[in-house]
Amino acid sequence: MGSTRNLRKVLPALLALIAGTAGCRIDMHIQPYYRPMAKSDFFADDRSARMPVEGTVARGNLREDAYFYTGKIGNNPGDFLPFPVTAEVLDRGRERFNIYCTPCHGRVGDGNGFIPTRGFRRPPSFHIDRLRKAPIGYFYDVDTNGFGVMPDYASQIAPRDRWCIAAYIRALQLSQNATSSDVPAGQKIPSPPPQFRDIGNGATLPEIAPPTTETKEEPK
Ligand code: HEC
Incomplete structure (x- = not known):
């Protein structure tokens, strides 16, 4: 009968364990709460949802670096990026520009996007003197x-990406206004493919057919 004796010995401990794990723990399970937007009798304004304390900043929204978020120093656009310009920054800028801006501004920023051919105002070319001279913070501000x-585009494009786009626009401006003297010594300039046209200063722009209102006959 050794096993019964053993059982008698451990039984008190076993019971204590069961009582300890299962007993009397409803205190945290049932507690008073308000359903969302429910009325409260406790607060003077009857609202159960309280306004955040004045000056509350949502996590990740402390916009300490004013230049990063506005592109301005005081009231004037600044002329530098708030982080180093790398190939990665320009790649990202090209990608975002091609997604968000080319429908109107065109791939090279000449304003020959598709949307203006459907009646939206045609944007100015980024290659006019005024915009070539505009500080880089200006492009950030327009976005x-x-x-x-x-x-x-504040809600579609994150601040860092807006800076990447601004940097890419500057690169486009340099590329579209480059001359053969900008090419590093010893490097050959390949001739442009036939669908590109020479705009006279050594740079080339893709040929875009002017919009036509005539209805063309479908080829048979
Ligand atoms: C839906 C078409 C459209 C899209 C998309 C668009 N733009 Fe524009 N943009 C315009 C038009 C139109 C103007 C001229 C507005 C005017 O004069 O009222 C303009 C003007 C500008 C200007 C020149 C402001 C000046 O001083 O003349 C900049 C810079 C610019 N856009 C940057 C961008 C960038 C960067 C993007 C992409 C994030 C973008 N745009 C996307 C239509 C567009």
């Missing part, structure tokens, strides 16, 4: 706040 009929 962030919009300009004239152009909507802003």
Whole structure:
């Protein structure tokens, strides 16, 4: 009968264990709470949902670096990127530019996007003197706040990506206004493919057929 004796010995401990794990733990399971937007009798304004304390900043939204978020120093656009320009930054800028800006501004930023051929105002070319001289923070500001009929892209494009786009626009401006003297010594300039046209200063732009209103006959 050795096993019964053993059982008698461990039984008190076993019972204590069961009582300890299962007993009397409903205190945290049932507690008072408000359903979302429910009325409260406790607060004077009857709202159960409280406003955040004044000056509350959502996590990740402490916009300490004003230049990074506005592109401006005081009221004027600054002329530098708030982080180093690398090949990765320009690649990212090209990708985002091609997604968000080319429908109107065209791949090279000459304003020959598709949307203007359907009646939207044609944007100015980025290669006009005024915009070539514009500080880089200006492009960031236009993306962030919009300009004239152009909507802003603040909610679609994250701040860092807006800077990448601004950097890429500057690169486009340099590329579209480059001359043979900008080519490093000893490097050959390949002749442009036939679908590109010479715009006279050594740079080339893709040929885009002017919009036509005539209805063409379908080829048979
Ligand atoms: C839906 C078409 C459209 C898209 C997309 C668009 N733009 Fe524009 N953009 C315009 C038009 C139109 C203007 C001219 C607005 C005006 O004069 O009222 C303009 C003007 C500008 C200007 C020149 C402002 C000036 O001083 O003349 C900049 C810079 C610019 N856009 C940058 C961008 C960038 C960067 C993107 C992509 C993030 C972008 N745009 C996307 C239509 C667009």
